[in-house]
Amino acid sequence: MKRLLVIALVVVLALLPVLSAGNVTFATTVYAKMLAVLGIFLLLQAGQVSFGHGMYFAAGAYTAAYMGQAMGGADILLLLLAVIAISGLSGLIVGLFVSRYRYIFFAMLNLAFSMAVFALLEKLFHLTGGTDGLRVPRPTLLGESFSRAQFDIVIYYFSFIMVVLGSLGIWLYLRSPLGQALKAVKVNETRLEYIGLSANRTILIAYVFSAVLAGIGGLAFGLQQGLAVPELTFWTRSGEFVFIAVLGGVGNVIGVFAGTVVFQAVRFVAAALLDDAWQLILGIVLIGIILVVPAGLIGLPARLMELGRAIRKRRFLAGREQE
C-alpha cells in the first residue's frame, strides 16, 4: 500500500510538466533544496545536525558557475561529476575535523566553516564576484543546447532524477549495516566502539554522502537560478535545511519531501501575501512541530488520530459524568 502510494507520487511528479506546467519552476526549487535536506536527514539519523551544509550547496552552484564560464557552458553530466568530486572531497576534509565532535559542537563547527566560506566568497571579489556572485551559464546536455523554456524542463527532470536516485540511495543505505550503525551512534557510541567500529568514522562516511547530496542540490539550484551567490552558504540558509528536515520528520525519506514542499509553499505564499512575515510564520510552525509533533509532518496523521482519540475519550468521560 505504502509502496504503491510512493510509486504513484513518483509517476505524478514525472508527468508534472505535462499536468501542471506552471509549477515546474516551483517543483525544481523544491527538488534542489530537498537534495540538501536529504543530506541533513542522513546526519540526523546519527542525532547530529549541521548548520553549515550551505557550504556544499554553494560549492555545487559555484562549480557550475566556474566551469560554465571557463568552458562557455559545460555539459550537465560533466558538471554533475565535478560537483560530486568537489563536494565529496571538501566534505571529506571538513568531515575529518567535525566528525570528532557531537551535537552543539558539531552543529556550530559546521556553521563556522560555512561562515568562513561565506566570508571568503564575499571578500575575494575578483575571483568570486563578491556579494553579487557569479552568473551560471546555461549548460548543455549531451552536447545539446536549449532555449530557456526547454531548459526549464531539462533542469526539472535532472533535479527530479537526482531526487529519486538520492532518496533511493539513502533508503538502501539506511537499511545497510553502515546506515544502521549511524542510528547506533545516536544511541550508544560506547557499544559501537566495543564491537569494533569507530563512531567518528561512521559519521564521517555519512557526512561525505551528505555533502555530495547538498552539492548536487546546489548544482540544481544554481543551474535553475542561473546564479551562484555567497548567500547560499550563509548560516541561516543551512538552518533552513535543518528546519525542513525536522519539519518533515526524522523517520522517513517521504517526510523530507513533505517537509520541503510545505516549507517552500509556506515561504512562497507568505512572501506573496503577507508582506514580510514568512520568517515569523515558519518560526512558529517549527516550535509547534517540535513541541506538539516531535516526529514531524510524517508523524502528523498518527498524532492527530491520537489527539482525536484523547478528545473523544474526554468527551465520553464528560458525557458519563453528566449522566
Place this chain on the structure above:
Amino acid sequence: MSRLRMPLTAAALTALALPAAADTPDTIRVGITTFLSGPASVFGVPGRQAAEMLAEQINDRGGLQGVPVELFFVDEGTGMETLLSEYRRLVDTVDVDVMFSGISSGTCNNIAPLAEDLEILNFMWDCGTQRIFEEGDYQWVFRTQAHAAPEVLSTFLYLMDHAPDFETIAVVNQDYAWGRDSWAIFQAALETLRPDVEVVAELFPAFGAADFSTEISRLQVLRPDVVLSTSWGGDLDTFVRQANQRGLFNNSLFVLPLAESSLERLGFDLPEGVIVGARGDHYFLHPEFRDDDDFTGFMDAFKERTGDWPIYPVFHMAQAFAALEAAYDAAAEATGGFPDRVAVRDAMEGISFSGLGREVTIRDDNQGLEDQLLGVTRRADGFDFNIMDDMIIYPAADITTPVGQETLSWIRALDESFLEISGDRFSHED
C-alpha cells in the same frame, strides 16, 4: 510557459517588419522590482513611493493612450531566488506589459538576460553596472538613466576642478560589485590623467559593516588629501558619523558621489565642504528647475506625503515613467492605434524623454544618456541639513563610454583634453 510563448515569438518575428496596433487593454500593467527590505530599501522605498505618485499623476491625466497604468511591486530584498520566481510570475501569470528592474547591479545582471528570453520590455531604472550593454546585445532591455562610468567620471572631473592639487587619495568602498567597479573606473581615470597621485589605502569593509573604527584609525595615520567613498545608505551614514566624530573631515577632503541620498538623514553630521554627487542631475533644488512649478509641485508633494525630500531614486523612477509615456505616445503615432508590445519596444530606440531633470536620450545600444550634477555641501537658511552649492552639471555625451567600447579601456585611452570638460556652473544663491 513554453507553449504560451511560442505563438507569441512567431508573432513577434512578423511584427518586427511592421509595428502593429493591438486591442486596447483595460490597464497597462507595470511590474517594478525595488528594495522594500534590506539596506538598499533606503532607495527602494522612496522609489516605490515615487512610482505610486507618478502612476496616480498619469492616471489623473487619463493614462497612457487612454489606458490607466496598474503597478505590481516585487521586493528585491528577499534574495535572488524569490526575486527571479516573482519576476517570472509577473511576466507569465500577471502578464505585465513592462518591467522596471531593478536597483542592484546583481538584479540587473540576472534580470537582463531573463527579460530577453521572456521577451518582456524591461527598463533598468536604477542599477549602475556598465557591463550589461558592453557585454551583450539586447532587444528588450533599456536603461533609462546613466551607468557607473559617467557617474564616476563626473566625480573625478569635479574633484579635479575643485581641488586639482591633491597628491594622495584613499578609498573606502563597500565590498560588493558597485564599490569595486566604481573604484576600478576612478582608479583608471587617476592612472591615466593624474598618474602622480598616490593611492595610500584601498579599504573595502564588508557590505553592511556596522563599525569603521579601525578603518578610521588607519585613515588618521595616513592623512590622505582626499578620501573617496562611493558607499551609500546605512554604511555611508555610519562611516560619515564615525569619521566626523573622530575629526577625520578636518584632515581630508571627502568625496562622496552618492551622498545626495544621505544629506537629509545625516543632517549636520555631514559637515560643510564635502563633494557630493547624485548619480545624475538629481537634486530637489535642481538649479535649472527650482523655479518650475511642475518640478517644485512634485518635490513639495513628495515631502508632504513621505516626510522627506526626494532623493535620486525618485528621479530615476520619474525617468522610467517618462520613458514609458514617451514610448507609448511614439508607438501609437507609428501604428495609428493602441500599440502592441513590439511596437512599444521599437519606439524606445533613440527616444528622448524628461523626468524631473534634464532630457535623457536612449542611444543605439539601449543605454540612456543622462547628465551629471555634483556640488559641495554648505549650510543654508531654512534647512536643518547641509545642501549643495558650487554645482556643476556635466553633459552626458562627453563622459559616457561611447557605443561599442569597453569602459576601462576607453578611459585608459583618454587624454588631457578630457580634463577641459567644464560643464554648466550654478551656485545655490543664484
Place this chain on the structure above:
Amino acid sequence: MSRNTTPLLSARGIKISFGGVIAADGIDLDIFPGEMLAIIGPNGAGKTTFLNVCTGYLKPQAGSVRMGGAELLGMAPRAITRLGVARAFQIPQLFVEHTVLENMLLSAAVRERAWNPFRNLHALPQRDEMMELLRLVDCADIAERSAHELPEGQRKLVDIAIALAQRPKLLLMDEPTSGVASSDKFGIMEILIDALRKAQVTSVFVEHDMEMVTRYASRVAVWSEGRIQMQGEPAHVMNDPEVIRTVIGG
C-alpha cells in the same frame, strides 16, 4: 588449570590515579587461556578501572598490557576489540532503538566488515549464526523485540551475546548479574556459564556476590586499594582470613 601455558593477556605495572585517588598502583596480572577469572574487592578498589585500562578506555600513567605480541596500551577500544578482547558492562550497553537481533547483526557486520551500502542488514549471511548465539544465551524468543523494552536480566544476557558475536578470545565482564533480581541471578549465571563454555571463551568477571565466585570461578584475584592483595584457587582465597576481613565479611 595449568600455569605452564603462556598467558593470553598479561598486565604489568599498571598505575593510574584520578586527581589523587589511586585506582591502580602497580597491578601485575596474567590471564590464561580457558580460565574463568573472578575479580573481587571492595567498592572503589579499582576493579572496573582495570577492565577499562585493558580495553583501551583509560590510559594508565604507567604499565603495559600485552596480548600475543601486541602492546594494547595506546590502542583505541575498537582496535583491542578487533584483536579479540570483548567487553560486557555493568550497565548493559545496547542499541536500544534496534531489535535484539539487529544488535547482534550489527556486531556481526562489523566483525565481517560487511560494508556494502546496498545490502540490507537483515540479509547478512551471519543471521543464522546470530540466532544460534541468542539461543545459547536463551534469548532466541526475544530476537525481534526492541532492546529498550527488555527486563534487566535479559539486557545483561544480550549485552554479553553482542560481545560474544565478536568471536572473542577473551571476554571481560563487569558484574554480569548486578541489577538482576536475586531470584533470577543463578538462572542467568547458569545460562551464561553454559554459553561461555560452549563458545570456548576465556573470561574475566568482576563480581561482588561471593557465592557466585565460589561456584563459577576457576581462579580469583582480590583487589584492594589499587593492588592485588591475593590470587589463586577460589577455595583457598575465599578462606583466607585477611580476605574475609577486607572483602567478604568486613
Place this chain on the structure above:
Amino acid sequence: MDSTLALIALLDGVSYASLLFLVAVGLTLIFGVLGVLNVAHGSFYAIGAYMAVTLGRWLVANDWNPWLTFPALLIAAIATGVVLGGLMERFLLRRIYTKDPVLQLLITFAVFMILENMQRMVWGVQPYFMSTPLQLLGNISVLGINYTAYQVVFLPIMALLTLLGLRLFLRHTLAGARITAVTQDREAATAMGIDARAVYFTTFMIGACLAAMGGALAAPTTSVVPGMGAQMIVLSFAVAAAAGLGNIEGALVTALLIGIARSFAIYLFPEVEILVPYLIMVLVLLWRPMGLFGMPEARKI
C-alpha cells in the same frame, strides 16, 4: 608595522573585544548552566540595541538631560533581557530541557527567526542612530590619532565591570552560589534543596540581559540595522567555543584574542579580516577540543 601602528591596532582591537565579550559571556553563562546554546542570543543583542536607540532618541527629542542616555542604555538592556529572556525561558525552554540537544538548538533557532521578523515589523529596515553618549564623552588623542573616549575607555571599563560583577555575584552571593552548584552537579544541587528551575530562570535572564547590554552599548558607536544579530551570534559562539563553553574568564581572553587579531588583520592583511574569528576558533579546537580553558568531561561506563 611599527610600534605606533601596533598600539593603534591594539586600541581598536580592545574596544571591539569589549563588545564581543559582553555578548559572548551571556552565551557562555547560559550554556554553562542550562546546557543550551541559545541562537536567539543574537536577537537579544539586536533588540537591546534597538531599544537603547529608541529610548535614547526619545529622551533627546524631548529635551531631557542628554547624560540620561547613559542610564537609558542600561535600562533598555535590562528591560529587554528580563522580558524576552523571562518569557522565552518560562514558556519555551522549560518544556525542552529533557529533550534532545538538537531539538533545543532548533527551538532557539526558531525563536531567532521569529524575533528577527518581529524586529523588522517594529523598527522597519532603515538604520537607526543615537550617538549622544559617544559625543558626550568626547575624543581623546593618542599619538595624534583621535579616538572616542566611549570606545577606548568606557567600553573596556564596562566589560571589566561586567566580568568582576559576575565573579562577585557567582562567588559571593547566595543566588550565585546556587547557580555555581547547579552548574557543577545538578543532581546533587537538587538533592540539597536548590530549585533548579528557579536557577535556570534567573541565569537565562541574566544571560539575556548581558546580550542586550552588548547591543545597547554598541548602539551609540554604530548604525542599528537588520541582520546585526545574525552576525553577532556567530562571532560570540566563536569566542565562547574557543574559550571553552561555559568559561567566563576564558571568554574575556578569547574575545581579546579575536578582537586584537582582527584589527591587526585590517592593517596587515585586510582580505582575511572576516576569517580571523573562525580561523582562531578552528585552530584552537584542533589543538584543544574543549577550548582553551575548557575541562574534559569525566567519562563514565
